[in-house]
Amino acid sequence: xxxxxxxxxxxxxxxxxxxxxxxxxxxxxxxxxxxxxxxxxxxxxxxxxxxxxxxxxxxxxxxxxxxxxxxxxxxxxxxxxxxxxxxxxxxxxxxxxxxxxxxxxxxxxxxxxxxxxxxxxxxxxxxxxxxxxxxxxxxxxxxxxxxxxxxxxxxxxxxxxxxxxxxxxxxxxxxxxxxxxxxxxxxxxxxxxxxxxxxxxxxxxxxxxxxxxxxxxxxxxxxxxxxxxxxxxxxxxxxxxxxxxxxxxxxxxxxxxxxxxxxxxxxxxxxxxxxxxxxxxxxxxxxxxxxxxxxxxxxxxxxxxxxxxxxxxxxxxx
Numbered sequence: 245x246x247x248x249x250x251x252x253x254x255x256x257x258x259x260x261x262x263x264x265x266x267x268x269x270x271x272x273x274x275x276x277x278x279x280x281x282x283x284x285x286x287x288x289x290x291x292x293x294x295x296x297x298x299x300x301x302x303x304x305x306x307x308x309x310x311x312x313x314x315x316x317x318x319x320x321x322x323x324x325x326x327x328x329x330x331x332x333x334x335x336x337x338x339x340x341x342x343x344x345x346x347x348x349x350x351x352x353x354x355x356x357x358x359x360x361x362x363x364x365x366x367x368x369x370x371x372x373x374x375x376x377x378x379x380x381x382x383x384x385x386x387x388x389x390x391x392x393x394x395x396x397x398x399x400x401x402x403x404x405x406x407x408x409x410x411x412x413x414x415x416x417x418x419x420x421x422x423x424x425x426x427x428x429x430x431x432x433x434x435x436x437x438x439x440x441x442x443x444x445x446x447x448x449x450x451x452x453x454x455x456x457x458x459x460x461x462x463x464x465x466x467x468x469x470x471x472x473x474x475x476x477x478x479x480x481x482x483x484x485x486x487x488x489x490x491x492x493x494x495x496x497x498x499x500x501x502x503x504x505x506x507x508x509x510x511x512x513x514x515x516x517x518x519x520x521x522x523x524x525x526x527x528x529x530x531x532x533x534x535x536x537x538x539x540x541x542x543x544x545x546x547x548x549x550x551x552x553x554x555x556x557x558x559x560x561x562x
Contacts, residue, residue: 274317275527278500281561284525286337289390291382291548293338293534294555296471297520299493300326302345302359313525316440322524329524332457336530342520342559344399345374350380357386361393371559373397373429379413387420388541390429396559397427404431406443410456418461425559427465427490430454435474436501451478458486465558469520471496476505483513490558492520493550497540498533507540514546518555 286466301309303325310320324332333341345360347353353376364372374390375398376383387398398421402409409432421428432454437445451472458466467490472479482489496505510517521533537550 256313271277273353274314274316276376277319278320278528279533280529280532282289283531283535284336284533286534287538290337290551292552293519294340294342294552295333295338295523295557296342296467296492296518297560298329298341298343298523299345299525300329300363300370301345301356305345305356309525311477312349312440316438318527320524321528322530323528324524329504330363330370333523334367334369334532339369340556341370341388342396342454342555343370344375346375346399346401346404347377348404350377353377353380353386354389357393357395361390361395364394368553371396371555372551373399374397376417378407378411378417384416384420385415387424391424391426392421397429397504400497401431402449403437403441403443403445406441406448408448408453410453410460414457418457418464421465422463424462425465425561427467429467429469429492431467431469433470433473433475433479435470436495451475451482454489455482455486458482458488462488464488465516466490467492467558469494471505471517473501473505473510474503476503476509478540480506480509480512483509483516489552490516490518492518493533493537494520495526497536498528499536500528500532510540510542510550511546515554515557517550518558519551 310323313320314335330341343360343363345356347356357374362369372395374387374395377388378400407413409430432449434446434449446513454468465488468479469492471491471493473496479491520539523530
């Protein structure tokens with residue numbers, strides 16, 4: 245991709261959904277903003293907080309994503325470009341940020357990965373991940389270059405990139421991550437879905453397909469965002485069975501969607517749960533997810549792990 249061309253207007257957003265709905269239920273207009281109160285910074289006395297799900301893109305890609313959200317998803321409360329995203333979170337007490345992006349067409353990944361590597365060099369508190377489009381020519385080389393540039397893993401998105409998690413094109417990506425000992429964050433849950441994606445995500449995504457990946461690639465460290473929404477019970481069982489699986493909380497605990505994950509999902513293997521937000525593409529306060537998490541009173545040790553330690557173990561091995 246020639247960066248001067250900017251992104252296509254058809255770039256879908258990470259969560260371009262109109263909510264979790266029952267089968268056959270009609271989807272309405274974009275969801276509303278909550279206009280809830282936000283805190284000035286993180287509460288005092290917390291252990292180090294790592295937001296393990298923050299999106300960073302070049303300006304024109306961000307702006308295309310926001311236009312998509314405005315039309316199909318929800319009002320974005322924080323339309324901030326990368327420097328402002330990092331200043332916002334870090335100045336409010338967030339210790340580290342795991343930064344994610346994704347390529348929606350061939351030829352885009354190298355440009356995005358170069359951008360992310362530059363962000364990481366400028367701000368060492370950012371743990372930047374690479375991306376690639378599964379099946380594109382030179383995918384393994386693209387990832388090798390990104391890892392050599394200091395990126396800490398890979399982000400893929402089944403909904404945006406239109407692939408099933410167990411598709412053959414993924415095997416070279418999984419193998420490359422396993423060889424390099426780099427984790428992979430894969431949006432492979434069925435929700436939030438949208439009729440405005442270019443594929444039927446319920447036909448592509450399922451916990452059963454993710455389990456095939458875990459079985460076929462036992463050396464791959466795989467993180468599924470949004471607690472695997474909406475198959476929460478199935479992902480709790482996968483956590484029990486597989487030592488190469490992690491989940492992040494992104495938007496699943498905030499009370500924005502009508503379905504609440506069972507507490508058991510956080511307690512079955514709490515060392516495999518990461519706190520994440522989806523900042524800046526939120527329709528509510530930046531700290532809403534964290535406040536809801538703290539209200540569960542999971543205990544100091546579990547909270548310390550979920551809020552930061554588990555992410556550092558996964559992405560930095562420390």
